[in-house]
Amino acid sequence: MAGRERSTKQAWVTREKLDRADSATRASLLRAAQSVFERRGYARTTIADITGEARVGRATFYVYFASKEDVFAVLAREVRDRFVAAQELTGVDADDPYAVAEATNAAFLDAYTANLAFITVLEHQSLTDPDMQALWEEIHSRPRRRTTRYIQRLVDQGVARPAAPPESVARATGGMVAMFAPLVARELERRPEVIAHVTAMFLRLLGLEPRE
Structure with missing residues (x-):
């Protein structure tokens, strides 16, 4: 019983860490996107510009945003x-x-x-x-x-x-x-x-x- 409680607690801690990491990555992408949009305008901004600004891969962008x-x-x-x-x-x-x-x-x-x-x-x-x-x-x-x-x-x-x-x-x-x-x-x-x-x-x- 105690083992299951420790396992459940560890799972929650792990999930919480992942959620915080997800939130931080998403926030970083948003701030990077805002910076690029403000510099280059909407039409000239590309996803590559945003991921380059955020220093993440293109696949990471699509985890959080569709386009x-x-x-x-x-x-x-x-x-x-x-x-x-x-x-x-x-x-x-x-x-x-x-x-x-x-x-x-x-x-x-x-x-x-x-x-x-x-x-x-x-x-x-x-x-x-x-x-x-x-x-x-x-x-x-x-x-x-x-x-x-x-x-x-x-x-x-x-x-x-x-x-x-x-x-x-x-x-x-x-x-x-x-x-x-x-x-x-x-x-x-x-x-x-x-x-x-x-x-x-x-x-x-x-x-x-x-x-x-």
């Missing part, structure tokens, strides 16, 4: 999930529109800046790939819908008098962040300034005076 399209789609979904996570604010008073505006714009700007190189490739690929077009739209539409609902709540509470319908204000704010992201990527020291300016413009669109 170049498959690994690119996984990376695109990761980016989408990061943008969704950026909307999950903690430690912010939901009833304070000034704090929410600043925290939301900062989180969205950081997500955009951190993923800017891949987003550029994804946007280009979305022009010809319907699946990537849907993902590209989802990356922007999820935050936009959440911001729209938040603005509408402020309107219903009599807190905000937006300059345009809530959905239009949410769309404009997302566009401002996207436009400023390349600047912050080049000049990181300007991040606080950009967040302050975008937040001030957003508050103006809401009909709120910026705080000193």
Whole structure:
């Protein structure tokens, strides 16, 4: 009996080690693929480029991914999930529109800046790939819908008098962040300034005076 228990325990330990190794290899391939896609673009990237970057054989690639399209789609979904996570604010008073505006714009700007190189490739690929077009739209539409609902709540509470319908204000704010992201990527020291300016413009669109 004790022998079987030791055998079972050893099997679990072995499986756990293999799972960790599998996870590490898959993660390495993803990071390598992202790096190559960002440097070479989608069309010029090959599986050989990715495996060379990851320093693994072609057979190893096919253990985890079916194709170049498959690994690119996984990376695109990761980016989408990061943008969704950026909307999950903690430690912010939901009833304070000034704090929410600043925290939301900062989180969205950081997500955009951190993923800017891949987003550029994804946007280009979305022009010809319907699946990537849907993902590209989802990356922007999820935050936009959440911001729209938040603005509408402020309107219903009599807190905000937006300059345009809530959905239009949410769309404009997302566009401002996207436009400023390349600047912050080049000049990181300007991040606080950009967040302050975008937040001030957003508050103006809401009909709120910026705080000193």
